[in-house]
Amino acid sequence: MKILVCLKQILDPEVSPRDFQVDPDRLEAVLGSASLVTNIFCENALETALQLREGSDSEITAMTFGPDDAEETLRKAFALKVDHAYRIATPEIPHCNSAGAATVLAAAIKKLGTFDLIMLGRESGDWGEGQTAGLVAEMLGLNCVSFVDQIDIVDAGVHLQRQTDVGREKLVSDTPVVVSITNTETNVPRIPKTRDIMLAHRKELTTWTLDDIGLDEEKVTRAANATQVVELYIPEETSSCEFITGDSLDDRIRELAQRIANIVQSV
């Protein structure tokens, strides 16, 4: 199987709200002291790919569309032993949304030729649009299955499983197919070994410009401009907690029970 995993670097989504600020002019989050990390769902996708490769004759390519810093995301992927890595360098597009990113990724995928499985995260931890997988599939004319948490290679293609609102679904799919991956207990990302992190810096990473993949910036900007962020603000916190006090733990639990019972009995 030839597997492609799209990895996006984002502002650490676990940064504490106290350290989180937005730039009212650029309409983006301020990096501040936060670090840049690989989007967790991309890591879940990569983990799923690594497990697939363990049981089959597969090759994994990692790809990102991002600025120089995003190379770090590919280095980390190398440390987990992906076979190839490509970065498409971004021009200065203010807040490149999923539509813009999908345009770039699809063009790069086309240039690389066919993959059997194209894996993306279900959504990014920053803007959380959750659209790139579907859009890449449309642009490449491929089928797409979303929110997948389990992939098995079978004769006819792949078996895919996912959790829906009411239960589980199993799908059978031909390849090539685009899948978006969600988290589950079996694809918690592994931690690279220190030695592999060191070695990763020597691996050869390909950087392409938009020119290299036959796209002009105008086309990406046009796609990205389909939607436009016009306001970005931090909501005010309103509620204040009343901590339950009392002389003994017993008293406090009784008080807590009382409050809970009052609500429960009124529903």
Added chain:
Amino acid sequence: MSCLLPGMELDRATIGLVAEAERIARQLSVEHVVVASGVPAELLQHATRQADRVVVLPTKEPGDYQIEPCLAALHTVGAELKPRLVLLGQDTYSQEIAPRLAHRLQGCSIGDAQRIEIRDEKIHVTRGVYGGKAIAVVRANVEPAVVWTRSRAFAAEPERSAACQVEHHEGGTDDSSGSEIIERSREAASGVRLEDAQVIVSGGRGLGGPEPFAELGELAKSMKAEVAASRAACDAGWVSPSLQIGQTGKKVAPELYLAIAISGASQHLMGIADAKVVAAINTDADAPIFRHCQFGLVEDFRKVIGPLKEQIEESNG
């Protein structure tokens, strides 16, 4: 145009979705068409009193959904109706259809809408971003705007006195295949769906393993509550991923949400924004969850759960 897909029921979320489409259609002075596929008759009935037209797509059996045929059918109808706005729900199917339908209709797609407004003739959508730490207003520069909406974000509308006809559409030319749903298992839900639960007891990583979740279940029983969890607890495999609450889990609106050993990350809070009362038990008084609580107890859950259950049972009489 609003889309009702298989799995949707006549509940608060769907009623709000159709009502919102109705309100926006009035503001834009356009027709409101409900396009439905494989939904219960009572929901169709309701739609006929909320819309100008109700168009039903063919389905093999009730609730039947296949990704590519559904998309192809919605594309065909969308291309005929040329809507300015296509509203979808928050379910798996709506979310996966939205961006692809937008692409086929040469429009744009925006997800997780909490509010929809028309400003200067253009559709604007308000949504949470950065894991709920910020709010963005996004403008649709091209149309149709294909928007999937947050459950229960929208209020109901009074029904119209006259019902419109239900029209049957032949659907799309569906020669697409390649992926097919071959198995569906409904989870043996303990009773109420989390989305509809009035009381929820939720556990996090601080519980430390699957066993305390069993105790949590006992406590929940005494409170007539459903059990839920944070992503960390689900990822650890202590409970089913279907119990996950948050940005990428379920979004719930109970009268009481009791969070036990959950820190209250913004992504988790996104799932409980509509809870009436949030309460927490946590050893860390600085845990962010307390900033979103009405009341809380700073204590080790191990000392609390057992006696709390007994106290509540006592007051139940």
